[in-house]
Amino acid sequence: MEEQFIADSSDQQELYSICRRASDLTGSFHHGYERLDRSLAHQQIEIGTDDGEFIHCFGYQHCTIRLWIYWISSVLFIGTPTMLLAWYPQFAAIRYKPCSLDSATIVLIRDSNGLCSLHEVQLISHLQPNSAIVEHTRTFSHRLLQFVWMSGKGFQRLRGLSNGQMTLASLLDSAQGLSKQEQDDLQELYGPNHMEVEVKSYWKLFVSEVFNPFYLFQAFSIVLWSADEYYYYAACVLFLTAVSVIASLFQTKKQSLALRNLVEASNCCRVMVCRRGGECEEVAASCLVPGDVILVPSDGCVMPCDAMMLAGTCIVNESMLTGESAPVTKSSPPHSDEIYDPHIHRRHTLFCGTQVIQTRYYGNHQVSALVIRTGFSTSKGELLRSVMFPKPMGFRFYEDSLKFVTFLFFVAAFGMSYCVYLYVQREASSETITLRTLDIITIVVPPALPAAMTAGTVFSQSRLKKKGIFCISPPRINVCGKIKMICFDKTGTLTEDGLNFWAVLPIKDQQFSPQPVWNPSNDLPTKSHLLVAMACCHALTRIHNELCGDPLDLSMFEATQWELEEPGGDDTTRYDMLAPTVVRPRSKNSPSVSLEQSIPNDDDVWNIDDEFNIPYEVGIMRQFPFSSTVQCMSVVVRTLGAHNMAMYTKGAPEKIVNICLPETVPENFSQVLSEFTSSGYRVIALAHKPLESKLTWPKVQRVKREQIEKDMHLVGLLIMQNSLKPETTPVIHQLQSANIRTVMITGDNLMTAVSVSRDCGMISRIESVLILSASAPDPGRNGNVSLQCLHGDPPPIEVLWSSGGAATFHLALDGRTWAVIRTHFPELLPTVITQGTVFARMAPDQKTQLVEQLMAMDYVVAMCGDGANDVGALKAAHIGVSLSEAEASVAAPFTSREVNINCVLHLIREGRCALTTSFETFKYMAMYSLIQFITVLILYTV
Numbered sequence: 001m002e003e004q005f006i007a008d009s010s011d012q013q014e015l016y017s018i019c020r021r022a023s024d025l026t027g028s029f030h031h032g033y034e035r036l037d038r039s040l041a042h043q044q045i046e047i048g049t050d051d052g053e054f055i056h057c058f059g060y061q062h063c064t065i066r067l068w069i070y071w072i073s074s075v076l077f078i079g080t081p082t083m084l085l086a087w088y089p090q091f092a093a094i095r096y097k098p099c100s101l102d103s104a105t106i107v108l109i110r111d112s113n114g115l116c117s118l119h120e121v122q123l124i125s126h127l128q129p130n131s132a133i134v135e136h137t138r139t140f141s142h143r144l145l146q147f148v149w150m151s152g153k154g155f156q157r158l159r160g161l162s163n164g165q166m167t168l169a170s171l172l173d174s175a176q177g178l179s180k181q182e183q184d185d186l187q188e189l190y191g192p193n194h195m196e197v198e199v200k201s202y203w204k205l206f207v208s209e210v211f212n213p214f215y216l217f218q219a220f221s222i223v224l225w226s227a228d229e230y231y232y233y234a235a236c237v238l239f240l241t242a243v244s245v246i247a248s249l250f251q252t253k254k255q256s257l258a259l260r261n262l263v264e265a266s267n268c269c270r271v272m273v274c275r276r277g278g279e280c281e282e283v284a285a286s287c288l289v290p291g292d293v294i295l296v297p298s299d300g301c302v303m304p305c306d307a308m309m310l311a312g313t314c315i316v317n318e319s320m321l322t323g324e325s326a327p328v329t330k331s332s333p334p335h336s337d338e339i340y341d342p343h344i345h346r347r348h349t350l351f352c353g354t355q356v357i358q359t360r361y362y363g364n365h366q367v368s369a370l371v372i373r374t375g376f377s378t379s380k381g382e383l384l385r386s387v388m389f390p391k392p393m394g395f396r397f398y399e400d401s402l403k404f405v406t407f408l409f410f411v412a413a414f415g416m417s418y419c420v421y422l423y424v425q426r427e428a429s430s431e432t433i434t435l436r437t438l439d440i441i442t443i444v445v446p447p448a449l450p451a452a453m454t455a456g457t458v459f460s461q462s463r464l465k466k467k468g469i470f471c472i473s474p475p476r477i478n479v480c481g482k483i484k485m486i487c488f489d490k491t492g493t494l495t496e497d498g499l500n501f502w503a504v505l506p507i508k509d510q511q512f513s514p515q516p517v518w519n520p521s522n523d524l525p526t527k528s529h530l531l532v533a534m535a536c537c538h539a540l541t542r543i544h545n546e547l548c549g550d551p552l553d554l555s556m557f558e559a560t561q562w563e564l565e566e567p568g569g570d571d572t573t574r575y576d577m578l579a580p581t582v583v584r585p586r587s588k589n590s591p592s593v594s595l596e597q598s599i600p601n602d603d604d605v606w607n608i609d610d611e612f613n614i615p616y617e618v619g620i621m622r623q624f625p626f627s628s629t630v631q632c633m634s635v636v637v638r639t640l641g642a643h644n645m646a647m648y649t650k651g652a653p654e655k656i657v658n659i660c661l662p663e664t665v666p667e668n669f670s671q672v673l674s675e676f677t678s679s680g681y682r683v684i685a686l687a688h689k690p691l692e693s694k695l696t697w698p699k700v701q702r703v704k705r706e707q708i709e710k711d712m713h714l715v716g717l718l719i720m721q722n723s724l725k726p727e728t729t730p731v732i733h734q735l736q737s738a739n740i741r742t743v744m745i746t747g748d749n750l751m752t753a754v755s756v757s758r759d760c761g762m763i764s765r766i767e768s769v770l771i772l773s774a775s776a777p778d779p780g781r782n783g784n785v786s787l788q789c790l791h792g793d794p795p796p797i798e799v800l801w802s803s804g805g806a807a808t809f810h811l812a813l814d815g816r817t818w819a820v821i822r823t824h825f826p827e828l829l830p831t832v833i834t835q836g837t838v839f840a841r842m843a844p845d846q847k848t849q850l851v852e853q854l855m856a857m858d859y860v861v862a863m864c865g866d867g868a869n870d871v872g873a874l875k876a877a878h879i880g881v882s883l884s885e886a887e888a889s890v891a892a893p894f895t896s897r898e899v900n901i902n903c904v905l906h907l908i909r910e911g912r913c914a915l916t917t918s919f920e921t922f923k924y925m926a927m928y929s930l931i932q933f934i935t936v937l938i939l940y941t942v
């Protein structure tokens with residue numbers, strides 16, 4: 001039957017049967033996947049989540065004999081085997097018989113951290129299409145992820161439609177909606193689309209808490225003391241334990257309630273789904289499955305799932321996921337053969353939990369989206385899972401305290417043996433020997449230790465909350481006390497989020513203008529490419545009649561004094577025609593573009609003669625949005641009356657120069673750029689190119705970014721001021737006086753970053769900065785690493801590598817050098833890590849790599865950032881602090897509503913308080929036990 005299942009699944013044209021759909025959706029056509037040997041009892045499954053890339057799956061079956069042996073021994077040893085297997089799930093499989101995976105009814109999962117869990121394989125029954133034959137799909141769920149059995153492929157993670165196989169074109173073509181029956185069938189497989197954070201009742205929490213080995217040991221101690229007529233002491237310990245259990249239950253409950261509130265918003269709403277036949281129906285969001293087509297309401301909503309845009313555009317606030325609240329515009333993807341990936345195509349994907357602020361639609365197409373992933377498979381679900389199943393942090397304090405407790409058990413074993421020896425020699429009764437001997441272990445190992453150790457965290461968390469710092473992972477508070485290094489993002493974290501326009505530097509005849517232009521709206525000709533670029537190359541939009549978007553775009557556009565008009569009148573009618581956003585110089589009498597006039601067709605040439613007295617205005621035909629990875633954005637525009645379109649690009653100067661024709665770049669470009677960046681300005685380059693007239697509107701909508709973003713003409717530099725936040729410098733000074741290393745990881749220019757790091761005191765005025773650059777080895781040539789000193793001569797490079805981290809200078813490097821060193825000179829990484837203070841032009845994944853590298857060097861690392869480009873690093877660090885005005889976000893374990901780096905001081909302070917409390921309690925209890933142990937042994941002896 002399963003062979004049939006795969007045979008059917010090869011037909012991707014018709015997505016109908018649940019089997020076929022399951023196979024499509026789970027990526028059965030994964031390239032390079034080897035067929036699984038049927039008799040295999042073990043399989044490595046690719047999951048690609050925060051838990052790691054792979055899990056290992058072992059097959060087991062029920063075995064009556066083993067089960068009987070287990071139950072009998074459990075009864076004989078008063079439940080001890082049951083408890084041991086609950087604590088050590090890696091051995092729990094001994095109750096079952098190993099077997100091949102294709103016949104397994106139980107699977108043992110071992111994740112990349114070595115943690116094990118057992119899961120029952122469920123059978124989901126469904127009818128074969130157009131027949132009465134019942135088929136069964138084998139599935140199991142592990143940490144809220146669903147896995148299905150596929151013949152020849154083994155168990156595969158159910159990934160929804162983002163399985164790495166579906167192209168944009170195939171998704172757009174297959175988005176016909178699902179019938180009710182199909183939706184129900186798929187829901188059997190995927191489960192309901194809601195993320196339920198279980199809030200256990202106090203009773204359930206109590207049961208799971210008291211089965212903790214320490215509490216059991218405590219119960220055992222209390223019984224033993226009572227048997228020894230040690231009533232008062234037993235009663236006192238019982239009382240203290242009860243208090244600590246209650247406090248801990250209360251805390252756990254509060255924590256899960258807070259998490260539940262975070263997910264609630266996207267759970268409980270109703271959505272319109274489009275059925276296969278074309279009619280629409282309102283259903284609960286929990287019914288959604290991958291493949292459904294939903295309508296996005298015009299007044300906005302909280303997204304209940306991850307969905308790819310099909311028609312229209314949406315303006316979304318993604319602060320729940322990224323901490324960044326600048327609105328982002330999402331639109332439908334082009335009809336291309338690119339493989340769909342929600343992260344690569346994030347500008348076409350609406351993510352679960354994000355807030356759709358406004359929608360726009362064209363023609364009769366309402367704003368619709370194709371459901372890609374549901375429940376815990378969504379991006380928000382992944383983030384929540386990382387909170388619910390955190391990676392082991394490897395915090396030394398916890399590891400060492402466990403080692404110490406193990407050591408205490410050995411001490412107890414010695415004491416008990418000595419005690420037995422003494423009492424046997426004195427021919428004591430067996431009852432006395434038992435009581436005295438067991439008493440030794442309760443003396444040596446303090447049973448209330450874990451409860452006492454967590455007490456400090458509870459108080460710290462509530463104090464942090466009062467300071468506007470929201471924590472979704474309390475065990476990390478103790479880790480805050482050990483922070484040795486803090487990485488800061490620059491823009492929006494150390495410096496103000498908003499940017500002030502300072503000037504533009506136009507280029508004419510391949511020469512920079514000798515003077516910057518401070519007032520471009522007056523001093524630049526209206527039709528100059530530089531002014532037009534500033535007016536149209538942005539992603540600004542109107543929300544409730546207010547211009548919103550990236551602060552950089554906003555201040556650039558405001559400097560032009562132009563106005564922006566989005567087509568249409570009110571929210572319901574404004575987007576019912578195909579019309580571009582228009583920018584034009586501000587003028588009271590400027591008539592608006594006739595929309596019919598602007599509807600382009602395939603042979604589109606706007607045949608409006610120049611002698612027509614038409615206003616000067618520019619329509620934005622297509623946007624290639626900004627992304628931190630490419631560090632630029634572009635727009636394709638058409639000036640009213642012009643015969644062909646034009647393209648404008650703006651972005652990081654280093655990036656823009658690479659896509660410009662060399663003859664358009666002034667010779668002294670690097671020198672001029674360095675002059676401005678060294679003074680701390682944020683510099684953006686702007687470029688232009690006319691497009692051929694054969695590039696019509698439909699072609700422009702389909703053209704790929706890399707095909708068109710080239711051969712540009714550099715038109716000028718935009719220079720912005722980005723001042724430090726007033727809190728930054730004092731906080732950096734405090735951190736340095738506490739010997740905590742501070743590092744800047746930014747996407748901005750290296751010189752700007754160095755200048756800001758000097759301004760805020762991260763690098764003092766008297767310390768030298770060495771700029772490290774590296775080039776990759778070309779074929780037949782060696783790679784090269786060189787140093788450049790900002791003031792004076794650099795020391796010989798050997799001095800740096802042999803300094804062993806003791807040198808008194810700071811290294812500054814950019815993302816390109818970082819990539820070369822990581823790949824070609826890994827032996828230099830330790831020095832770069834220990835001496836590096838400024839890491840500039842870092843792409844988002846490079847920020848994550850750096851944080852991971854720092855952690856690998858045994859630093860306890862905190863990362864503080866505010867933007868979408870920091871999310872990876874925030875999650876990778878021991879302590880991630882997201883500065884966000886959002887009520888709470890799942891971008892990082894800590895979210896500070898006070899959007900400056902002061903929160904880092906609060907965190908360190910509270911972390912130290914909590915850690916000191918835990919540490920002192922630990923020391924007190926350990927010393928108390930050891931002193932009591934020694935004195936008792938002396939008393940027994942004499």
Ligand SMILES: Nc1ncnc2c1ncn2[C@@H]1O[C@H](COP(=O)(O)OP(=O)(O)OP(=O)(O)O)[C@@H](O)[C@H]1O
Nearest residue numbers: 489490491626628631632633650651652746747748
């Ligand atoms: N809206 C934009 N349009 C075009 N280019 C931009 C835009 N925003 C930033 N850039 C360019 O891309 C570079 C990288 O941006 P990114 O957002 O990754 O980092 P950043 O904002 O400069 O710094 P940080 O990482 O400290 O927040 C910027 O330095 C700038 O040159």
